[in-house]
Amino acid sequence: MENQYGICRIAVAPLRAEPSDKAEIVSQLLFGDHVEIIAKEERWWLVKNGYDSYEGWMDFRQLAGITYQQFVEVENQKQLAPLGFNNVLTSADGSLYYLSPGSNLPNLTDGYCYAGAEKFKLNFEPFDTTVSDFKTDLASTAKFFLNVPYLWGGRHLFGMDCSGFVQTVFKMFNIKLNRDASQQAEQGELVGFLAEVKSGDVAFFDNEDGKITHVGIMLSPNEIIHSSAKVKIDPIDDQGIFNKELGKYTHKLRIIKRFVD
Structure with missing residues (x-):
């Protein structure tokens, strides 16, 4: 099968x-995420996320086709949807799309971005990750997401899992973390x-079998x-994280990693 590429629309x-619609959600794609298409089973396509190489099945109707050159261009995406609750795109038919912070804005030109052949007008100012200051802005960026509910596989403003949260925060500083x-x-x-x-170091926690199962930002x-x-x-x-509501330690500290000196 020849390589084929798509972008989340x-x-x-x-x-x-x-x-299957009944299958476990292992992760999510946000608008503008680019993928390599690995296999096809009727309306279900197995894809690999170009950002973190994570694989999963999705409904192909949620993708727009792109060329390999466009795939590479999105790989170098530096401008994202900013921290905010009103990141609105207007499509060619006038309908609106509400983007979560950290979403890509592919092929951004003169206030428009593109998902394949589809054109979208930005109604907000994009965020440039190349000018963000990790040491100054890390804490406020992470705290923006306070009270977002936990969601297994989640990567968006209304549901994030532990690693999705950490990955998203670091993406806002042009630092690529795995999924x-x-x-x-x-x-x-x-x-x-x-x-x-x-501040900004990342702590990891393991279970009784020694497997890393949780992560957070110090x-x-x-x-x-x-x-x-x-x-x-x-x-x-x-020892780890102490949960005041439960009155006990809930996560056993394993290691701490640093990504910015």
Whole structure:
């Protein structure tokens, strides 16, 4: 099968574990996410996200076709939908699309972006990730998502899982992280001790089998922002995250990684 490429043409599209509407949602595509098409089964296509190589099945009608050259151009996307609740695109037929922060704006030109041949007018100012300052703006960017509910596989403003939250925050600073917590734990530089933590370091937590199952962003050596029930700030120490509502430790600290010196 020849390589084929597509781009997400709706605000958010589920990626499923199997080619069925009943299958588990393993991740999501946001508007402008580019994919390689791996296999086709009637209306279900197996795709690989060009940003993080994550694979899943989706309804092909949520994609627009693009060329390999367009695929590469989106790979280098630097301008995104900003932190905000009114990121509105107007399509050629006048209907509106409401984008989550961090969504791509492919082929942005003169106030318009494109999903394949479809043209969309921006009704907001795009955010340029190349001018964002990690050390200055990391905390406020992460806190923008406070109270977004936890959603397994979620990557959008109305539902995020732990790794989707971390990936989205870092994308706003043009730092590419993998999709799952266990994959993200393989990136970055190791921080030896909790006392050495800087704001923006990323903490990983394991289960009884030693598998990395949770991730969050350190705000200080004793505070972490993470998605668990919702995006929230909790105390952390050498044992892990202490949940005040439950009155106990809920996540056992494994390692801490640094992505920005």
